[in-house]
Amino acid sequence: MVTERLRQQDARGELPPDWRRGPAWQEMDGRAARKRRLWTVIGVPVVIALAAVAVRPSLLFGDFFGGVEPGAVSASPLSAETVAPTRAPGPVDHEIPTLDRPFAGSPALRWADGEAGIVAPEATPIGSLSKAQVEQALQQTRKLLIDANLDPATLRGERPETALDVIEPQQTDLLGLLNTALSRPDEEHDPLWMFSRFDPDELRLVGAVVKTRGRMTFTQGKNAAVVVHADYTFVYPLVRVDEGAHEVARTIVRRVLDVELPDPAKYIVTPGKIAVLEYDQEIGNSACDIYDGFLHPQFSTDEAAGATPTGPMMDPYDRSQSIDENREKGCRFVSRT
Template sequence: MPIAEDPEPRPSEGREPDGTAPSGPDGKDPFADLVLDEEFVQGASVKEQAGRTRMLAAQWKHTPPVDPGGRRSVNDGPAPKKRFARKARPADPWGNPRPRRSPEWRTPLFVLLAVAVVLAALNVDGLRNWYEKRTGGDSASAAPVEPVAPATAPPTTAPPQADPKQPTVDRPWAGSPAEGWPTSITVFEPKEPPAATGVFTAQQVADQVKLVKEYLAATNLDPKVVAGGRPEAALAMLDPETRQDAEKALAKPSRESDPTSWFSRFDARDAIPVGDTYRLQGWITVEGDGKRGVLVHTDFTFVYPVRPGPDAAKRAMAPKPSRPPGPSGAPAPTGPGAGDGAVKPVGLLTPVDDVAGDTWTARTLVRRIATFRFYDPAKYDVERGKIYFESNQSDVANSECDVDDGYYHPQFDQFAAAQAPNPNQSGPTSDPYDLTQPPDPSDVCGTVSRS
């Protein structure tokens, strides 16, 4: 190990036993003018080792150091390849593994969110239109719908046009004037309180109005009947002769004897009601029959939201039957078993993929105008508590024409592209929500402006 050397041979101390001056060539000390400043230290050709260096050198002379691993030198050769291209874990200078840092994912996410917010702000109208098309609503759809009071007389104007929104399972009433209509027939009463009429007291007339409302509810608002079930409760309320005709129609439906003239029903293979609450609007009036009896007049429109059944698409593509046209302007038959003119929707839309909650739905409207007669029991052989028809007429909007199997068959917008044309569709376009006029009496297949 090198050590520091004197710059020149050190002269003898020069101190003679007799105490004379130092000896030398000229009697001068060579270190007399030496200054140990910073310049002298930095210019030294030989450096003194640190104390720790000398200590470790002495220790490693007898006990060589051991490589703890984790660090490599240029003499170790190429690093071995890792399986599956995994990187070696980083280590600190002492060989201890450092914890891995998780990838920074927040910054890209914040950038994407910021871009989305900016794009939405720049195209608010486009975003609203997309939402309305998909859900049939808008940002204010959660606001409560203004209820419509039960009618007591024919209206003077048709309901205003609503924004055309595609109804879905989540929003079956979107775009319909019926969204605020009542859901129960019990809220409807004659404009004037029932009074004594003919041989019946005021209370008896009120009971007759109640019986009529119960019958209309059993035939048009019972969820089991609307879903295609047998209307046992309604059949039990009919007079014997009318019940026999209705049961015959249920057993063997035909154009002359169609059960839908009495009952609102859908085939679950084709159309499934959405929920068990339907909406209606109409009015009731009472008068004497001139023979000491009572006539109860009713005019109600029932609206049913439905979604496609398992066979709806196949039925839409099936060819439609044709029939010889009837006499021009021929009135539709009335009374029990009367036929009705079905109509088809217009403005069919482009189909989209159905998803849960967003499945497109349709609505079918049934308007029933009927007069119920309560005879004077002293003059006529009648059963108390039974329904007797004086007249009965029905009109259906959005049900396949010329199908007399005892069910309504609505048409759905998502199958419009595959919809087979109907050769019998030749009637005029009408608004089924316009209750200011009676329905068209001709038995033709027309179109509706909205449903």
């Protein structure tokens, strides 16, 4: 009935010239974004070292998530990740992170800085889609990742407008969930499922750098689409905003994301938008079972917050294993931060 009505409207010239006769995005096998809950919120490290740290007064002030990163010790950067690693990063020197060297003692010291670590592969035509269309899907995916995980406004809890804007508007369930999560977070609506956020009244980023490592690939989808798969880990060095605070804690967030861009010549889609198919995450060093919409790294001088970590230990830097979507809800210790 709907098809016949559209045909008659088209014959009478009642439809806009750019309408498509193919099925709408929602009709593609009835698919929508599958919400993967934050089943594993990772707790504090098994061993937290205490050390006296000399503090430079000039580092205690400044804009939240702003400024220039303090002089970091140079380290040979890793080459870009083009295939899945086969093992976790090796051990590094047991150094305490400081305001001058927030990534000391972390494998992330050799990772890329921020956006430089999110590199899209070279686009090629795939199926009925041109090279330009594939490139558009890759760049929109990159834009979503950057705004959701690296943009200073997003990190301090502001609305990630750019990330939300690239998502297909027909994904009303997903967008509704994310909008609710951003305005009224709770256990069933958690913005941390998609976005990295810290409470600016409690924390600030140390310097201006978030370390990033991962890869992006693409393949042909079954809906005359290109499907982009992204798997990235972000390492955030943080310090309390209290005057005189100098202890640095790191939170590690791994995000896995699958999006698609269908052929607009065959499906009714919104030009330039991507549909989120799946999203998942693992978080290292953030208090468990707190649903205020912010990540809460554990400092050695803090009293334990949230639920007590239980279950097997994990290495948040290990990118060789896929995120287990069948894992039980729980809170685990991490072996390092």
